[in-house]
Amino acid sequence: MTDTSFDSEVSAKAADSGANASAQFQERMAAAGGRSGVIDTQRVSYLAGKVIKAINDTVLDDKVSYEEYNALKAWLIKVGEDGEWPLFLDVWLEHSVEEVANADREGSKGTIEGPYYIGGSPELSWNGTIPMRDGEPGTPLVFAGQVRSVDGRPLAGAKLELWHADDLGFYSQFAPGLPEWNLRGTWIANDDGRFEIHTLRPAPYQIPTEGACGQLIEAAGWHAWRPAHLHFKVSAPDHQLITTQLYFPGDPHNSDDIASAVKPELMLDPQDNPDAEGEITYYDFVMAPEQ
Ligand code: DHB
Ligand code: FE
Secondary structure (H helix, E strand, O other): OOHHHHHHHHHHHHHHHHHHHHHHHHHHHHHOOOOOOOOOHHHHHHHHHHHHHHHHHHHHHOOOOHHHHHHHHHHHHHHHHOOOHHHHHHHHOHHHHHHHHOOOOOOOOOOOOOOOOOOOOOEEOOOOEOOOOOOOOOOEEEEEEEEEEOOOOEOOOOEEEEEOOOOOOOOEOOEOOOOOOOOEEEEEOOOOOEEEEEEEOOOOEEOOOOOHHHHHHHHHOOOOEEOOEEEEEEEOOOEOOEEEEEEOOOOOOOOOOOOOOOOHHHEOOOEEOOOOOOEEEEOOEEEOEOO
């Protein structure tokens, strides 16, 4: 395969990821009964008015020209055409929404979900191996630990959903050509709340660059990188769901994640695995009771 054909394969996959993220989000909202219309009129008026005023203030303060206004209009149209609203919002806004949502929750830190979660991944036992292709590239990684309540009680039967990108930064069901559940799985903790997940260390991830979000990044002279990360949703009866991501020390993008989703509490400490090829890392999830 030549470099050019590899590049075009990569960018075709990235383009599909944007459109699929929009379709997936719409399906989930429809399945949840279409939540629009539940936010009351006063609140909509207050929030929409505040955002519109903030934009107007920027135009007035910074003397935005017609040329800049039309560039914005064209770009907003393109975000929709490219199906990139989930990408744009999850990269540049979700971190603040998550901060507000979890400000008072005790236990392990959360962070953004991002656009690529799919529920219902294959269920594995407490020490199962994530679904992957034969010869899936990447360093083997064992991710082991315990799920506990904030009072220290182990949570037997806790559910851990893990999803992560492959070695090229692609997520199954969003980039074409990958098996449906590649690098996605659900583990059920054992009677001690323990789990031992067998997977691969993910690679750093670049958000799709050839669509509207990439156009903004290029026009502004920014970069498109997220540090390598593992996404988790951890749930247990009578406890609040944790949606989080975990990161690897030394990744050059831990300090300038485009999605602003890295927190010091979310850093892993992988070591050479003494019992098998690859690495092992330990992390416990501490869950807050339902309020
Ligand atoms: C995006 C992708 C991710 O994998 C993630 O964790 C957050 C955001 C994105 O492309 O928007
Ligand atoms: Fe991600």
